Amino acid sequence: MADTVIASLLIIGDEILSGRTKDANLSYLAEWLNENGIQLGEVRVVPDVEAEIAEAVNALRTKYAYVFTTGGIGPTHDDITVDSIAAAFDVPVVIHPEAYARMEAHYGKENFTDARKRMTRVPKGAELVDNPVSIAPGIRMENVFIMAGVPKIMQAMLEDIRPHLKVGRKVWTQSLTVHAPESKIAEDLGAIQTANPDTSIGSYPFYIGGYGSTIVIRSAETAAVEKAMGEVQALCFAKRFETDDVSEID
Amino acid sequence: MADTVIASLLIIGDEILSGRTKDANLSYLAEWLNENGIQLGEVRVVPDVEAEIAEAVNALRTKYAYVFTTGGIGPTHDDITVDSIAAAFDVPVVIHPEAYARMEAHYGKENFTDARKRMTRVPKGAELVDNPVSIAPGIRMENVFIMAGVPKIMQAMLEDIRPHLKVGRKVWTQSLTVHAPESKIAEDLGAIQTANPDTSIGSYPFYIGGYGSTIVIRSAETAAVEKAMGEVQALCFAKRFETDDVSEID
The missing domain is CATH 3.30.70.600 (Ribosomal protein S10)
Known part of the structure; x- marks a missing residue:
């Protein structure tokens, strides 16, 4: 099994666990990863609870080459993915200047509300993942890629992530x-x-x-x-x- | 959070992780549980690997009131759920006499092949869950309910499980x-x-x-x-x- 690269997916959100929203990202990511020579080794779905998210991220990032997360990076009070992953890495949450600049340029100073500014927060040390659909970036923190839950945006973010991944053997x-x-x-x-x-x-x-x-x-x-x-x-x-x-x- | 009963789901199978098969059981179980006053607190998807299944079962059964598993209880070589859950509980796998009798009565002695006999194996100490669709029973091992992955059969098994569950507060x-x-x-x-x-x-x-x-x-x-x-x-x-x-x- 040399050359095998195995990744994991963490789906974050009460809406999936309630059955109200049917996840569409698992099968897309699985097929996308395989096209890139990477296997999906495990998936977890956890609620919008910081301790649960942080525990799952720490379990998965030490076991697999990559962790992809979906959900919980919007502007509302229940979007706690960034805080939870910062907690997992034991780093503070900071405003990312480039994310701030992109969002401000897109919305204009007047419409750059506090809610939108919330979407420029990242765990300290993180890099941005481009979001060509709705600007608010995804985030890379070491081997963890933090993506939106909306499938159209998640799929677009993957294209920016692709060149950063080790490629394994295609199965x-x-x-x-x-x-x-x-x-x-x-x-x-x-x-x-x-x-x-x-x-x-x-x-x-x-x-x-x-x-x-x-x-x-x-x-x-x-x-x-x-x-x-x-x-x-x-x-x-x-x-x-x-x-x-x-x-x-x- | 008094009176809240929280369950978990373990989806077993390479076919889900490859993206080839789209899981249909998560959202059904989530809604079914909620109708019965139980919340779904976590889901994991693991491959057909005994150590992975056993580790996940042990993590979930100690944390949640119930674990429901789907997949891997058929007659083929890749159906290793029973063995894996027996390993998790550190008990041997045994033939369940009632399961054996039901299957033999259904298929007749001549057509009761070794492959079908495989579906009468349970972790020692387990009870049966009725399967009105295709006879081969599901299994209850303490707080773990082992169900088929085929949605029609999984849904039928839930009806036999229902009276055994503690009912929490409906949300x-x-x-x-x-x-x-x-x-x-x-x-x-x-x-x-x-x-x-x-x-x-x-x-x-x-x-x-x-x-x-x-x-x-x-x-x-x-x-x-x-x-x-x-x-x-x-x-x-x-x-x-x-x-x-x-x-x-x-």
Whole structure:
């Protein structure tokens, strides 16, 4: 597993934990990271509580190469991400002069309200992440990238972050949907996994009108994916399981 | 915070962390718990790795009243939730006789394959959770409820779990969508939060054609929600912010 870079995501906000807002950032970030040769190793969702945010940031930043956070960097009283991450690093919160200048230039002195000034606060020592959508910057504090929760803004911030990331080995994926219950393929699939140790073979069951399972094969080597998938396809053919077309290796 | 019951969710599976599968269980469980007077306090997503699952289960089961897990209880080699939770509790994995009897009765002796028998394994000391959809039971181990990842099955298992849960105070919620940037309402909203300490007031920005924010007020007392929402509405009226209709208190 040399060259593997693993990151984590911390989703901050009561609105996700209440079920009111459905998170859309996890799957986007996961796919974006993989395109950049980085794996997503863990996700946590925590409420708008400073101690909870700080504890999670400290757990994740010591365990993973990167921590991405979403949410809680707006102008309202419940936006406490900056304070919480400053607490995690045990540094004060300061006004970032460049963030202040950008925001003042954008809004004009008269409309640069205290609420907007709040969005120029960073943990001491942090750098800015550009926000081409709504100006108020994201923040980089060591290996922690602090991003907005609004998907459009989060996605734009990632483009500014990209050049700063170590690139690991891309993991190639190929999938095959089998229209048969998982339990009928389980034993043979386990044998294929054992025979293909350079791959990770997952079976993800679904129920849409009938039972089926999507077999997903992952490896840093495309040839290893192809070999294992060939064995899965031969198995389905021999057992007369109906399958969809196999996906591209991506 | 007396009478408050807080639970956590552990989502198990590489398929969520790869972005391939979008989790649908978080928001369902959050709303279901709230209807039952329980708050969701934290969510973690971990890969199909025994040590990671066990560590997360142990962290969550000591901190929260309940842990719900989803995923990894099927018949395939990558379904390692039972083993991992047994490891977390430091107990062996055993065949549960009642689970065995149910599965054998359902499939018949001839079709009761080793893969299906795998789904009768539980951490020693565990009880069963009924699965009216596909028979293979969920599992209760002390305060940990082990459920399927397939939403239809997970939702059915929750109905069997419901009578076993302590019921806390229901938190009432009311929301108002304001079509104005958050930064224009932030300072007054902070003052309303300060004046209404029995409520939790959240502001969740969005960008759909233009900037707006949904103000969500939560409290265990409906009167407290109504009072704070009245103040938010008066603020929007005074500032001439366009709003949608206020939601029901629910």
